[in-house]
Amino acid sequence: MLTDLQAKKLTHYFNVLDYNNNGLIQESDFIAIAENLCVLWGFKEGTDDYLMWINRFKSQWTEFRDYMLGTEENSADPEQWLRFADKKLVNGEDNFYSLFVEKLTEDIFDLFDQDQNGYIEQKEFIDFFMAFRIEVRHSAKSFMLLDTNRDDRISKDELTSGVRAFFRSSSEEDPGNWLFGVWDKELQR
Ligand SMILES: [Ca+2]
Ligand SMILES: [Ca+2]
Ligand SMILES: [Ca+2]
Incomplete structure (x- = not known):
């Protein structure tokens, strides 16, 4: 079981990753974070640096999904996320x-x-x-x-x-x- 404090922090983390605020963590959130990084660092769309970062965040998503959700999932809602986080991170191995x-x-x-x-x-x-x-x-x-x-x-x-x-x-x-x-x-x- 998560404590109240743990649940609050994990929900906050979910909201940070849910970049487009649609209540789900999904690949498009990770891509949007990469795009924002490119804007921040001045990498123009289509350049090598730009593509490198987009691809890096796409693989971050794949890892996140494989570790946390299981390969067949395409997104996680807050309840799913809290369940995974409880089982695998907070009270896992x-x-x-x-x-x-x-x-x-x-x-x-x-x-x-x-x-x-x-x-x-x-x-x-x-x-x-x-x-x-x-x-x-x-x-x-x-x-x-x-x-x-x-x-x-x-x-x-x-x-x-x-x-x-x-x-x-x-x-x-x-x-x-x-x-x-x-x-x-x-x-x-
Ligand atoms: Ca220091
Ligand atoms: Ca989202
Ligand atoms: Ca430094």
Whole structure:
């Protein structure tokens, strides 16, 4: 069973991935996120970079679907997503979860550590929020909380802890809860 806090965070994550807000996560959401990244980074439609990113997100979708939904599914609604997340991520096997955390952390670094110095700086973190259309006004607080040693950059270890806590932690105080910005409408103010 998911705790109330876990369910709220996982629902927030669902909403982040449901880019076109139609109540389903599907391939078109992943493509739209890639298109938005290309706009952000100035890659014009039809160029090699553009096609590379679109294809990368298409394979992200395929992986997500295969891991989370089963290959025959084309989309997931919130209930399906919460069921899968409960069974496979929150209360699933630790090995599977560790791989998931590692992969998501690597993906975020691959995509947003633009200067490839092994850290996510504040500007790169804002790009991450913009790419997923997370409210940018919450990015400074998220960044500050995820940067646990306060050296103004997020290391791979800090992000790994954040990702790990985002999906599993049941503590309201956990900094990792803030990975994708505000997860609970009550915290908006
Ligand atoms: Ca959608
Ligand atoms: Ca960097
Ligand atoms: Ca740091």
